[in-house]
Amino acid sequence: MGFRNIIGRRLGLGLVRRRKPFSTATCDGDGNGNAKSINLYSAINQALHIALETDNRAFVFGEDVSFGGVFRCTTGLADRFGKARVFNTPLCEQGIVGFGIGLAAMGNRAIAEIQFADYIYPAFDQIVNEAAKFRYRSGNQFNCGGLTIRAPYGAVGHGGHYHSQSPEAFFCHVPGIKVVIPRSPRQAKGLLLSCIRDPNPVVFFEPKWLYRLAVEEVPEHDYMLPLSEAEVIRQGSDITLVGWGAQLSVMEQACNEAEKDGISCELIDLKTLLPWDKETVEASVRKTGRVLISHEAPVTGGFGAEISASIVERCFLRLEAPVARVCGLDTPFPLVFEPFYMPTKNKILDAIKATVNY
Amino acid sequence: MSLSHHHLNSNILPTLSATIPTPFPLVFSAPIVSFLSFIFYSPLSLPSSPPIFSPFPSSLPTRKKMATAFSPSKFAAQPFPLNTTSQNNPLTIPTTASPFLGSTRKLIRLSSSSNLNIRRRSGTVVAVSDVVKENKSKSTLNLLITKEEGLELYEDMVLGRAFEDMCAQMYYRGKMFGFVHLYNGQEAISTGFIKLLKQQDSVVSTYRDHVHALSKGVSARAVMSELFGKTTGCCRGQGGSMHMFSREHNVLGGFAFIGEGIPVATGAAFTSKYKREVLKEADCDHVTLAFFGDGTCNNGQFFECLNMAALWKLPIVFVVENNLWAIGMSHLRATSDPQIYKKGPAFGMPGVHVNGMDVLKVREVAKEAIGRARRGEGPTLVECETYRFRGHSLADPDELRDPAEKAHYAARDPITALKKYLIENSLASEADLKAIDKKIDEVVEEAVEFADESPVPPRSQLLENVFADPKGFGIGPDGQYRCEDPKFTEGTAQV
Numbered sequence: 001m002g003f004r005n006i007i008g009r010r011l012g013l014g015l016v017r018r019r020k021p022f023s024t025a026t027c028d029g030d031g032n033g034n035a036k037s038i039n040l041y042s043a044i045n046q047a048l049h050i051a052l053e054t055d056n057r058a059f060v061f062g063e064d065v066s067f068g069g070v071f072r073c074t075t076g077l078a079d080r081f082g083k084a085r086v087f088n089t090p091l092c093e094q095g096i097v098g099f100g101i102g103l104a105a106m107g108n109r110a111i112a113e114i115q116f117a118d119y120i121y122p123a124f125d126q127i128v129n130e131a132a133k134f135r136y137r138s139g140n141q142f143n144c145g146g147l148t149i150r151a152p153y154g155a156v157g158h159g160g161h162y163h164s165q166s167p168e169a170f171f172c173h174v175p176g177i178k179v180v181i182p183r184s185p186r187q188a189k190g191l192l193l194s195c196i197r198d199p200n201p202v203v204f205f206e207p208k209w210l211y212r213l214a215v216e217e218v219p220e221h222d223y224m225l226p227l228s229e230a231e232v233i234r235q236g237s238d239i240t241l242v243g244w245g246a247q248l249s250v251m252e253q254a255c256n257e258a259e260k261d262g263i264s265c266e267l268i269d270l271k272t273l274l275p276w277d278k279e280t281v282e283a284s285v286r287k288t289g290r291v292l293i294s295h296e297a298p299v300t301g302g303f304g305a306e307i308s309a310s311i312v313e314r315c316f317l318r319l320e321a322p323v324a325r326v327c328g329l330d331t332p333f334p335l336v337f338e339p340f341y342m343p344t345k346n347k348i349l350d351a352i353k354a355t356v357n358y
Numbered sequence: 359m360s361l362s363h364h365h366l367n368s369n370i371l372p373t374l375s376a377t378i379p380t381p382f383p384l385v386f387s388a389p390i391v392s393f394l395s396f397i398f399y400s401p402l403s404l405p406s407s408p409p410i411f412s413p414f415p416s417s418l419p420t421r422k423k424m425a426t427a428f429s430p431s432k433f434a435a436q437p438f439p440l441n442t443t444s445q446n447n448p449l450t451i452p453t454t455a456s457p458f459l460g461s462t463r464k465l466i467r468l469s470s471s472s473n474l475n476i477r478r479r480s481g482t483v484v485a486v487s488d489v490v491k492e493n494k495s496k497s498t499l500n501l502l503i504t505k506e507e508g509l510e511l512y513e514d515m516v517l518g519r520a521f522e523d524m525c526a527q528m529y530y531r532g533k534m535f536g537f538v539h540l541y542n543g544q545e546a547i548s549t550g551f552i553k554l555l556k557q558q559d560s561v562v563s564t565y566r567d568h569v570h571a572l573s574k575g576v577s578a579r580a581v582m583s584e585l586f587g588k589t590t591g592c593c594r595g596q597g598g599s600m601h602m603f604s605r606e607h608n609v610l611g612g613f614a615f616i617g618e619g620i621p622v623a624t625g626a627a628f629t630s631k632y633k634r635e636v637l638k639e640a641d642c643d644h645v646t647l648a649f650f651g652d653g654t655c656n657n658g659q660f661f662e663c664l665n666m667a668a669l670w671k672l673p674i675v676f677v678v679e680n681n682l683w684a685i686g687m688s689h690l691r692a693t694s695d696p697q698i699y700k701k702g703p704a705f706g707m708p709g710v711h712v713n714g715m716d717v718l719k720v721r722e723v724a725k726e727a728i729g730r731a732r733r734g735e736g737p738t739l740v741e742c743e744t745y746r747f748r749g750h751s752l753a754d755p756d757e758l759r760d761p762a763e764k765a766h767y768a769a770r771d772p773i774t775a776l777k778k779y780l781i782e783n784s785l786a787s788e789a790d791l792k793a794i795d796k797k798i799d800e801v802v803e804e805a806v807e808f809a810d811e812s813p814v815p816p817r818s819q820l821l822e823n824v825f826a827d828p829k830g831f832g833i834g835p836d837g838q839y840r841c842e843d844p845k846f847t848e849g850t851a852q853v
Contacts, residue, residue, distance in 0.1 A: 118614075159537070160600065163614075337817075
């Protein structure tokens with residue numbers, strides 16, 4: 001198994017795909033190799049170390065990255081690779097991303113960090129109007145595929161308006177970039193390395209809630225996980241649940257509770273939101289006939305809407321109940337009201353039951 | 359996990375005591391460091407009249423303080439002595455008040471004048487401050503304040519300090535949560551500026567805004583309740599630490615995002631000018647103050663607003679609270695030219711540097727800058743060199759800053775400095791000041807009790823204030839307003 005994967009990687013095919021077992025802590029790296037139990041920020045840190053090691057034209061930059069970053073994801077990089085490759089930028093997100101696009105256009109691997117996804121909006125213009133369209137409008141003469149933008153996103157319990165947002169939906173509307181969201185340390189390392197090496201600009205959102213909380217066995221070697229492949233992390237037959245990032249752990253709790261009521265839930269991690277793996281989700285819905293999508297971002301216009309529309313297009317006659325979406329409310333991310341705003345386990349559970357009993 | 363200790367001794371500056379290198383020390387004995395700003399400042403019209411400030415001591419800062427690795431920027435100023443006289447051929451600006459659309463102001467023909475010492479018609483004020491490394495020369499000033507003013511300043515600064523200390527305590531007890539950024543050490547700026555404002559003047563701040571709100575007049579109870587997230591808070595509990603607003607006292611926030619408040623302040627200043635000049639409310643001379651930090655000065659919004667404010671001559675003062683650190687990024691390593699005040703003249707407004715640990719100096723500069731704005735002379739950029747004694751936020755372990763640097767500034771605590779000044783100049787006695795300390799302690803304690811006893815916002819408040827009309831969420835399939843459907847707040851309603 002490992003051998004095939006090594007060959008696959010050498011040929012630039014990424015990991016050779018195979019069936020995954022049914023748990024969130026799937027074994028996605030090679031089974032061999034040392035695996036240590038580490039948390040999310042350490043996994044990302046390892047990925048960045050590997051990325052910089054294997055490509056001497058890779059750069060990491062952003063606000064406060066040189067001392068390790070506010071979430072410690074970039075610890076040790078500046079010491080190891082030097083200030084010419086790992087450096088702080090001034091406080092200008094638009095400048096950071098635009099500068100990254102320039103670096104990428106000249107063939108470098110630019111790994112830009114935006115300190116919180118809430119701050120990515122000044123850079124939105126550069127991402128949408130420049131990064132996404134660079135290859136297209138230059139007729140493939142130039143491209144900024146070497147650009148990867150990493151940003152911590154999502155609720156953290158006390159973040160308030162500007163440290164908890166989930167802006168993935170805005171970026172999923174832009175053809176030309178990829179949007180990737182890992183759910184766990186092992187996934188994060190593999191996916192981040194894939195994103196960095198992917199020949200397209202990628203926005204990589206890291207669930208900040210999981211930076212310290214999620215602990216998993218992560219292989220220490222260099223491995224990549226394929227993009228645009230969703231993963232069924234729990235098999236079931238009654239309803240399909242689709243989610244990504246930190247929300248999956250909440251959904252899994254809901255699945256466990258639903259199990260006690262005899263509802264068998266299938267849980268899918270999209271991993272890549274743009275372009276997303278429609279086939280896997282469709283196959284699952286054809287099996288179960290019901291689907292529920294959950295994400296932290298507000299429900300109107302969230303990415304769940306796209307999934308819902310696509311599934312209905314493809315599986316209309318198979319559906320036994322309307323597509324359910326359990327998402328954040330249509331308000332700015334609140335401070336004190338966060339527990340009411342969030343799509344909690346109970347809300348998901350209620351929706352599962354409502355859908356199954358439709 | 360171990361944080362690899364990141365050695366901060368960059369090659370830019372060996373020690374941070376020489377924080378702002380002064381490439382042209384002589385210039386700092388002059389009112390303004392850049393010649394362009396002479397366009398907008400008059401030097402003293404009469405050589406014999408005493409300057410408002412004592413000039414920089416004749417022992418000028420020696421060149422050894424010049425940064426070794428910091429190369430002076432292309433700095434074309436000729437050093438102007440403090441008392442420039444009319445023999446320098448001033449070029450007079452047309453003295454008509456510029457029409458509202460400020461862009462019709464005639465451009466100054468710079469090329470035709472060899473000496474850009476331009477005199478304004480008002481000609482009475484000089485806003486200047488020395489780049490003071492140590493807190494000297496306060497004792498050489500004439501008494502700048504009366505006893506009442508002195509006690510007011512002292513009380514305000516002590517309120518700020520006591521409040522922030524109480525915040526820290528409450529945070530560690532779990533009564534407040536979220537990201538809280540404390541203002542310890544920077545009180546002189548808030549007090550120095552805001553205490554000169556009227557109620558209708560506006561203040562726009564950053565996430566480090568508790569003390570700005572307090573200085574502006576928002577009660578300690580309201581701020582503390584807001585921090586606790588209660589309905590009696592100044593924003594009904596919806597804003598939190600970083601978003602202090604007050605309609606009554608014209609505090610326009612509280613911005614978590616750096617630089618976002620500056621355009622908002624610019625718009626507020628525009629309103630004031632519009633009211634005066636177009637709507638002819640002749641007594642409307644409201645000024646807006648925008649506070650922000652050194653990191654923000656590298657952000658595009660800052661520059662855009664400097665341009666707009668100078669272009670339209672808005673009554674605004676841009677106050678840079680340069681505490682040298684943007685979380686963990688040293689200002690000196692993030693900025694091509696760390697002397698922020700120089701950015702003012704590049705846009706056509708005066709740029710002034712002041713020692714932000716000295717409330718009296720700040721107040722003098724503030725008087726001038728706010729006065730300029732009130733008279734319609736346009737914006738000013740004031741850079742206050744200051745320091746935050748605590749970390750960036752209560753979650754910041756603050757490991758990166760050199761303890762020597764911290765000690766250097768801790769010795770310049772603005773409150774102790776003012777106390778010393780008041781006592782030495784017999785403006786107040788120890789007993790007076792202790793009484794104030796005690797009073798403030800009681801105020802803060804009472805604020806905590808009030809906040810504790812206040813109610814938490816009801817769940818229905820969750821949907822309020824998203825739109826003007828909470829029914830803006832529309833009508834659900836059952837014909838009822840969605841916001842009234844209990845399932846809406848549970849998130850399971852069909853939307």
